[in-house]
Amino acid sequence: MSALTTPSASDLLEPDRERRLYWAMADCWTVVRRGLTHLIRQPANIAWQLGFPIVSVLLFGYVFGSAMTVPGGGDYREFLMPGMFGMTMAFGFMNTAYLVVLDGTKGVIDRFRSMPMAPSAVVTGRGVSDLIGATLDLAVLAAAALVVGWRSDGGPVATAAAFGLLLLLRFALIWIGVLVGLMVPNEEAAGNLFAVAFPFAMISSAFVAPSLMPGWLGTIAAWNPVSSTVTATRELFGNPVATGGTWIEGHAMLMAVVWPLVITAVFLPLAVRRFQRLSR
Amino acid sequence: MTTSRYAVLAEGLRKRYGETRALDGFDLAVPHGMVYGLLGPNGAGKTTAVRILSTLVRPDGGRAEVAGYDVARQPRIVRRRIGLAGQHAAVDEILTGRQNLKMFGRLFHLGAKRAARRADELLEQFDLAEAADKGVKEYSGGMRRRLDLAASMLLAPQVLFMDEPTTGLDPRGRNEVWEAIRSLVAGGTTVLLTTQYLDEADQLAGRIAVMDAGRVIADDSPAALKDTIGGDQIEVIVQDAADIPGARKAIARVSAVEPTADDENRRVHAPVTDRVAALTEVARTLQDGGIAVEDIGLRRPTLDDVFLRLTGARAEARPNRPDTKETATA
Numbered sequence: 001m002s003a004l005t006t007p008s009a010s011d012l013l014e015p016d017r018e019r020r021l022y023w024a025m026a027d028c029w030t031v032v033r034r035g036l037t038h039l040i041r042q043p044a045n046i047a048w049q050l051g052f053p054i055v056s057v058l059l060f061g062y063v064f065g066s067a068m069t070v071p072g073g074g075d076y077r078e079f080l081m082p083g084m085f086g087m088t089m090a091f092g093f094m095n096t097a098y099l100v101v102l103d104g105t106k107g108v109i110d111r112f113r114s115m116p117m118a119p120s121a122v123v124t125g126r127g128v129s130d131l132i133g134a135t136l137d138l139a140v141l142a143a144a145a146l147v148v149g150w151r152s153d154g155g156p157v158a159t160a161a162a163f164g165l166l167l168l169l170r171f172a173l174i175w176i177g178v179l180v181g182l183m184v185p186n187e188e189a190a191g192n193l194f195a196v197a198f199p200f201a202m203i204s205s206a207f208v209a210p211s212l213m214p215g216w217l218g219t220i221a222a223w224n225p226v227s228s229t230v231t232a233t234r235e236l237f238g239n240p241v242a243t244g245g246t247w248i249e250g251h252a253m254l255m256a257v258v259w260p261l262v263i264t265a266v267f268l269p270l271a272v273r274r275f276q277r278l279s280r
Numbered sequence: 281m282t283t284s285r286y287a288v289l290a291e292g293l294r295k296r297y298g299e300t301r302a303l304d305g306f307d308l309a310v311p312h313g314m315v316y317g318l319l320g321p322n323g324a325g326k327t328t329a330v331r332i333l334s335t336l337v338r339p340d341g342g343r344a345e346v347a348g349y350d351v352a353r354q355p356r357i358v359r360r361r362i363g364l365a366g367q368h369a370a371v372d373e374i375l376t377g378r379q380n381l382k383m384f385g386r387l388f389h390l391g392a393k394r395a396a397r398r399a400d401e402l403l404e405q406f407d408l409a410e411a412a413d414k415g416v417k418e419y420s421g422g423m424r425r426r427l428d429l430a431a432s433m434l435l436a437p438q439v440l441f442m443d444e445p446t447t448g449l450d451p452r453g454r455n456e457v458w459e460a461i462r463s464l465v466a467g468g469t470t471v472l473l474t475t476q477y478l479d480e481a482d483q484l485a486g487r488i489a490v491m492d493a494g495r496v497i498a499d500d501s502p503a504a505l506k507d508t509i510g511g512d513q514i515e516v517i518v519q520d521a522a523d524i525p526g527a528r529k530a531i532a533r534v535s536a537v538e539p540t541a542d543d544e545n546r547r548v549h550a551p552v553t554d555r556v557a558a559l560t561e562v563a564r565t566l567q568d569g570g571i572a573v574e575d576i577g578l579r580r581p582t583l584d585d586v587f588l589r590l591t592g593a594r595a596e597a598r599p600n601r602p603d604t605k606e607t608a609t610a
Binding site: 023031037111114278 | 337383
């Protein structure tokens with residue numbers, strides 16, 4: 001006990017930059033381990049989280065699927081699966097927000113902030129755990145997709161690139177999730193985020209080609225960042241693409257990189273500022 | 281290393297949220313090695329004070345030192361010397377008790393091995409060894425609180441802040457937490473504890489500061505504070521409001537202080553010193569006078585009594601004084 005309480009000379013100095021960087025990463029890793037332990041201790045959560053996309057695959061693929069057409073031809077289920085991947089990434093920000101709200105209301109964020117850990121680790125730890133979670137989500141979902149007959153014809157590099165783009169979108173949405181999580185007062189309100197997430201994921205090319213929607217809605221759908229990612233992954237997987245020939249659809253590959261970077265550039269500073277303003 | 285005479289020293293702390301002044305010239309000096317109670321109703325500014333002293337919130341004005349270091353200018357150093365147990369048990373519900381302590385230990389930069397060893401020590405100390413490998417979800421309220429306390433004790437802090445540590449606990453859980461606090465202080469930790477219950481402050485604290493509207497309005501030992509309030513109270517509730525004067529007269533005979541009457545609730549009460557004799561005496565007088573009584577009894581003084589005495593107003597959760605000098609734009 002005395003060894004812990006006796007302050008050493010180094011205690012009196014603010015840590016130098018290198019040590020700070022070291023602790024920022026070490027603390028981030030500790031917070032990530034917490035997220036991984038959650039996964040291990042409640043594996044059922046992944047099942048719940050994936051329930052919606054998997055049910056959607058069955059609904060859209062088999063129930064509505066026969067009535068769905070893909071402009072330019074192609075199998076609807078082949079068209080649908082990249083949409084499911086994209087939708088799962090888009091819904092992911094709700095998980096981030098929910099977990100941040102939970103830590104906030106339980107006082108865990110306050111506890112972290114009252115400790116000598118790197119403050120950045122609270123946010124970066126959340127981000128890295130969520131990316132690992134999203135990778136697992138994609139792995140399970142891809143397995144389900146293979147079962148219903150989906151295939152990637154793009155070769156290993158393009159396939160990996162497609163999953164990379166999906167994770168890039170998820171990465172960008174982490175910052176929206178953190179920002180929203182710090183703004184929302186309680187868990188119930190976080191649950192209501194579904195009302196926002198649902199159209200965000202649906203009004204896109206995930207289920208239906210925007211060219212089949214009414215003109216104005218199609219434009220909104222085509223410019224939805226989820227659409228760019230979904231269209232780009234369709235191209236990479238070699239699945240039916242079905243674009244309407246607009247500029248935004250023609251540059252899906254570019255925009256699948258640009259959108260997440262723009263979202264990150266806007267929301268990462270906002271989230272960090274919101275976090276810092278907790279001490280106001 | 282610290283030469284400060286006080287474990288906690290606050291001078292003229294001010295903090296405003298919108299139009300309300302949460303803290304309005306808050307002064308406090310807590311000597312080392314004691315439990316100091318911060319007593320006040322909801323909205324008095326207790327939590328804001330604790331949040332500033334534990335580096336979570338920056339004050340608008342004034343200054344504060346904890347363990348000899350300035351909370352605004354040297355927050356990192358302060359954080360290595362304090363523990364914080366907030367109003368919720370701020371622990372991870374999904375992890376086990378041991379996993380929680382190991383995680384927080386690592387975040388206190390103890391290193392994996394020391395964190396594990398310290399977790400074992402604390403689980404033992406807080407009587408959680410048996411439940412150590414169960415998920416916190418399965419813990420009772422008292423157990424969660426104890427785990428929360430253990431987490432705030434990882435570095436054996438010089439100063440421990442506890443914001444209403446027993447709120448929402450059943451009597452058993454409350455006793456468990458009280459025991460834990462007593463053993464911490466025996467080990468040399470200074471505790472600053474906020475509470476709404478005079479009883480709790482009396483049980484634990486060596487000294488009590490009473491807060492109202494963002495500042496300390498009284499600061500004394502529990503005994504002296506109770507003396508100003510007048511100790512235990514005798515209380516009579518009459519069936520008929522017309523009997524209130526009669527009840528007053530009966531109580532006045534046993535109390536040194538003029539009884540207080542609450543017409544709305546047909547309640548008359550006053551402080552007494554010789555509890556049992558006073559009760560017997562008042563009961564007999566009322567019976568002889570033919571006054572129909574709904575309830576009669578003795579009770580310990582409450583925060584309400586403290587406030588009646590110190591401010592003339594009841595300790596309701598009243599909003600802080602709105603700022604009248606300037607309109608708030610922040």
